[in-house]
Amino acid sequence: MPRKKKCVAMLLAGGQGSRLGILTRHTAKPAIPFGGKYRIIDFPLSNCSNSGIDVVGVLTQWQPLELNAYIGSGSPWDLDLSSGGVYVLPPYMKAGAGEWYSGTANAIYQNLAFIEQFNPDYVLILSGDHIYKMDYADMLAHHIEKEAAVTIAVRQVPWEECSRFGIMNTDAQGNIIEFEEKPANPKSNNASMGVYVFTWQKLRDLLISDEQNPDSDNDFGKNIIPTMLADGERLTAYSFNGYWKDVGTIESLWDANMDLLQTPVPIDLHDRSWRIYARNIGMPPHYIAPSGEVSGSLVTEGCVIKGSVKGSVLSAGVQVEEDAQVIDSVIMPSARIAKGAKVIRSIIAEDAVIESGCQVGEEEGDITLIGNNTVLKAGTVVPAGQQVSKEGSTT
Amino acid sequence: MKRDIVGLIYTGERIDQLRDLTRIRSVAALPVLGRYRMIDFILSSMIHSEIHNIGIIMQKNYHSLMDHLGSGREWDLHGKRNGMTILPPYMSRDNVGVYEGLLDALRSNIGFLRRSKERYIAVTDSHILFSVQYEKMLAHHLENGADITLLYTKDRSARRNGAGRYLEVDAQGTVHQIECDPSIPRYENTYMSAFLVRRELLIDLVDRAVSAGYHHFTRELLTHILRDKSYKVCGFECPGSVWVMDSVESYFKANMDFLVAENRARIFNPDKPVWTKLRDEMPTHYMDGADVSNSLIADGCIIQGRVENSILFRGVQIKPGASVKNCIVMQDAIIQRNVELAYAILDKQVTVRENTRMMGPAGYPLVVPKALTI
Numbered sequence: 001m002p003r004k005k006k007c008v009a010m011l012l013a014g015g016q017g018s019r020l021g022i023l024t025r026h027t028a029k030p031a032i033p034f035g036g037k038y039r040i041i042d043f044p045l046s047n048c049s050n051s052g053i054d055v056v057g058v059l060t061q062w063q064p065l066e067l068n069a070y071i072g073s074g075s076p077w078d079l080d081l082s083s084g085g086v087y088v089l090p091p092y093m094k095a096g097a098g099e100w101y102s103g104t105a106n107a108i109y110q111n112l113a114f115i116e117q118f119n120p121d122y123v124l125i126l127s128g129d130h131i132y133k134m135d136y137a138d139m140l141a142h143h144i145e146k147e148a149a150v151t152i153a154v155r156q157v158p159w160e161e162c163s164r165f166g167i168m169n170t171d172a173q174g175n176i177i178e179f180e181e182k183p184a185n186p187k188s189n190n191a192s193m194g195v196y197v198f199t200w201q202k203l204r205d206l207l208i209s210d211e212q213n214p215d216s217d218n219d220f221g222k223n224i225i226p227t228m229l230a231d232g233e234r235l236t237a238y239s240f241n242g243y244w245k246d247v248g249t250i251e252s253l254w255d256a257n258m259d260l261l262q263t264p265v266p267i268d269l270h271d272r273s274w275r276i277y278a279r280n281i282g283m284p285p286h287y288i289a290p291s292g293e294v295s296g297s298l299v300t301e302g303c304v305i306k307g308s309v310k311g312s313v314l315s316a317g318v319q320v321e322e323d324a325q326v327i328d329s330v331i332m333p334s335a336r337i338a339k340g341a342k343v344i345r346s347i348i349a350e351d352a353v354i355e356s357g358c359q360v361g362e363e364e365g366d367i368t369l370i371g372n373n374t375v376l377k378a379g380t381v382v383p384a385g386q387q388v389s390k391e392g393s394t395t
Numbered sequence: 396m397k398r399d400i401v402g403l404i405y406t407g408e409r410i411d412q413l414r415d416l417t418r419i420r421s422v423a424a425l426p427v428l429g430r431y432r433m434i435d436f437i438l439s440s441m442i443h444s445e446i447h448n449i450g451i452i453m454q455k456n457y458h459s460l461m462d463h464l465g466s467g468r469e470w471d472l473h474g475k476r477n478g479m480t481i482l483p484p485y486m487s488r489d490n491v492g493v494y495e496g497l498l499d500a501l502r503s504n505i506g507f508l509r510r511s512k513e514r515y516i517a518v519t520d521s522h523i524l525f526s527v528q529y530e531k532m533l534a535h536h537l538e539n540g541a542d543i544t545l546l547y548t549k550d551r552s553a554r555r556n557g558a559g560r561y562l563e564v565d566a567q568g569t570v571h572q573i574e575c576d577p578s579i580p581r582y583e584n585t586y587m588s589a590f591l592v593r594r595e596l597l598i599d600l601v602d603r604a605v606s607a608g609y610h611h612f613t614r615e616l617l618t619h620i621l622r623d624k625s626y627k628v629c630g631f632e633c634p635g636s637v638w639v640m641d642s643v644e645s646y647f648k649a650n651m652d653f654l655v656a657e658n659r660a661r662i663f664n665p666d667k668p669v670w671t672k673l674r675d676e677m678p679t680h681y682m683d684g685a686d687v688s689n690s691l692i693a694d695g696c697i698i699q700g701r702v703e704n705s706i707l708f709r710g711v712q713i714k715p716g717a718s719v720k721n722c723i724v725m726q727d728a729i730i731q732r733n734v735e736l737a738y739a740i741l742d743k744q745v746t747v748r749e750n751t752r753m754m755g756p757a758g759y760p761l762v763v764p765k766a767l768t769i
Contacts, residue, residue, distance in 0.1 A: 035677070035678070036677070036678035037677065037678055037694070075468065261680075263682070269677035270676075270677055270695065270697075275675050276675070276677075277675050278675065280469070280670070280673050281668075282668030282669065282670055283663075283665075283668070284428065284429070284430070284659060284663045284669070284691070285428065285429035285430055285691045285692055285693040285694075285706075285707075286679070286691070286692055287654070287656075287659070287690070287691050287692075288687045288688060288689070288690050288692065289688070289689060290688045290689045292687070292688065294681040294685060294687060295681055295682070295683050295684070295685050296681065296682065296683050297680075297681045298677070298678040298679065298680055298681075299678055299679055299681060299692070300678035300679065300694055301430075301693075301694060304656075309681075313678075314678070317665075
């Protein structure tokens with residue numbers, strides 16, 4: 001029987017992430033490579049580890065194999081513990097029935113028994129969609145101090161972007177008095193980060209009653225939070241001012257990678273006091289050939305650079321051959337850019353091969369995407385905004 | 396998969412010619428190739444030969460080696476049935492804890508030899524960087540009906556006048572003679588201080604050699620065995636290049652050899668990764684103004700200056716206007732603005748102040764000891 005935990009984290013990692021197009025056709029969004037040597041899920045898992053939260057349930061559903069293998073025993077994040085650790089939680093059969101996770105709240109509901117094993121006082125709900133460094137312990141302390149039923153992390157966003165977010169309107173004490181989903185005329189610019197701390201007994205009761213409501217979508221934003229507001233529960237906002245970036249679209253994924261190249265960098269990954277951990281791939285240091293030219297870029301283990309790389313983020317094992325040019329692009333693990341190929345403002349996914357003389361992307365317009373394991377035949381030209389996968393191309 | 400070999404790594408070699416590089420660490424813990432220690436390559440060959448039970452004999456200055464190995468997790472050597480056994484020196488009535496040679500170390504750790512269950516044992520030193528398949532060495536050992544099989548190389552770069560051990564090996568692979576520290580080696584086969592033997596036989600040999608008053612495995616015991624022809628000793632050639640780290644110059648050359656793709660391909664096989672302790676560094680950041688050519692660069696560096704024909708370990712910073720040519724720069728060094736470095740080996744955590752010029756003679760690099768500011 002597991003020992004009691006003060007706080008258990010539940011990481012929602014089951015969504016398809018369909019706005020990432022062909023990138024998430026065969027893999028779950030949290031397993032998408034980011035920043036040269038990370039995957040998106042490294043951020044919430046490292047945040048948990050650094051915050052001292054040592055039980056993390058990862059709820060998986062869509063294309064989970066790569067994600068499961070990546071998480072493994074949890075050792076990269078120090079989450080392989082006798083008294084806790086990381087648990088991968090796919091939907092499972094129960095007493096004569098079994099069903100997919102139908103919403104974010106339903107996913108937690110289906111794992112009530114998992115959470116109860118630890119008899120926690122609080123549950124932290126996270127998603128695998130964002131790049132950020134956050135001390136969840138500080139948020140938990142805020143929650144306890146405010147004696148709230150739920151604390152919702154909020155971040156100020158530009159007013160013109162409010163219509164993309166769930167907006168929390170608060171009173172002078174920081175209590176949430178109104179929640180507006182994607183408002184056209186926002187009253188405040190405090191966006192919900194999708195990071196919640198619930199007092200477990202409250203959440204447990206809410207999940208059970210929400211499940212009995214046939215009209216509910218079993219979703220935190222649409223159902224659970226509005227119900228709590230209507231019931232007069234205490235909801236508090238926890239303001240977060242650090243870097244926080246959604247990577248749910250091709251454009252934003254590219255943007256967040258490019259943010260790592262800025263000076264000063266908006267999210268410092270050299271920070272030894274808040275390491276972002278990642279699984280080790282066991283490759284030698286990268287090699288820059290006499291013909292290689294690299295500037296304003298991130299390059300990691302196993303890369304061999306014989307061409308020119310500017311303003312780009314290269315993952316492990318990427319090869320850039322002679323006279324190839326990589327400009328303002330994100331190249332994922334083990335992709336190869338052959339001789340004389342030019343890649344500009346693009347994302348090249350894992351193990352893709354851009355054969356010689358190809359021209360991928362353009363200086364202007366939308367980001368171009370070449371999917372996993374795609375081989376682009378020599379001389380192919382792919383215009384801005386196009387997505388090319390093994391199965392074909394789309395715009 | 397049958398696991399019939401136990402590994403034993405001796406890290407007690409004293410190599411004075413490595414000067415400051417091994418003053419504070421054993422040669423097994425010597426940093427090489429940007430992110431590794433020598434022992435990583437020894438462990439790698441063993442692990443990829445299905446040797447999963449490995450003893451590591453510690454002698455002096457073994458703190459950095461212990462720190463590097465930790466629980467053995469990075470090498471998957473932290474299991475219940477198999478894994479890594481650290482064998483530090485200890486004192487008892489008949490053991491002062493200081494090994495004059497490998498034989499002393501084997502005697503002190505005879506308990507490890509007895510407790511192991513594998514039929515064969517592969518014993519190696521830690522000052523040579525190589526890659527070998529021990530399962531092939533064992534097959535060769537069995538085919539030849541050998542009692543002891545010695546690993547050797549024909550790589551001429553491993554030869555030294557006045558030092559080393561050289562083997563006379565006949566066409567059948569039988570070893571007849573061993574030369575120790577000849578002024579000019581007669582034989583073309585350099586013994587790599589690694590051998591394979593039946594475990595029970597090694598226990599027996601160690602027991603008897605000790606009663607004869609021997610300390611050194613090769614110079615005394617092996618020489619004696621070959622003279623007596625009491626056992627069948629065979630040689631197994633390690634294919635390809637090997638790199639002997641027995642001086643600052645050979646250490647420098649070995650590292651620089653890995654700027655050549657063919658040498659990297661010899662040691663780094665994508666299917667057989669070389670594991671090492673993690674630092675969880677972010678990728679290296681090439682800022683505007685970085686100018687890097689023919690160099691091997693580990694993660695976590697921030698490069699704003701010029702780097703040529705060099706090896707940078709993890710977390711090195713090269714500030715604007717600095718120039719680093721033909722250098723090995725170990726982890727967390729900071730090379731300030733307008734510094735000019737050539738033919739230098741900077742140990743860990745060295746800081747070089749602005750406008751400093753430091754040029755070693757080609758082929759005889761300067762060594763800057765750990766944590767120094769110059």
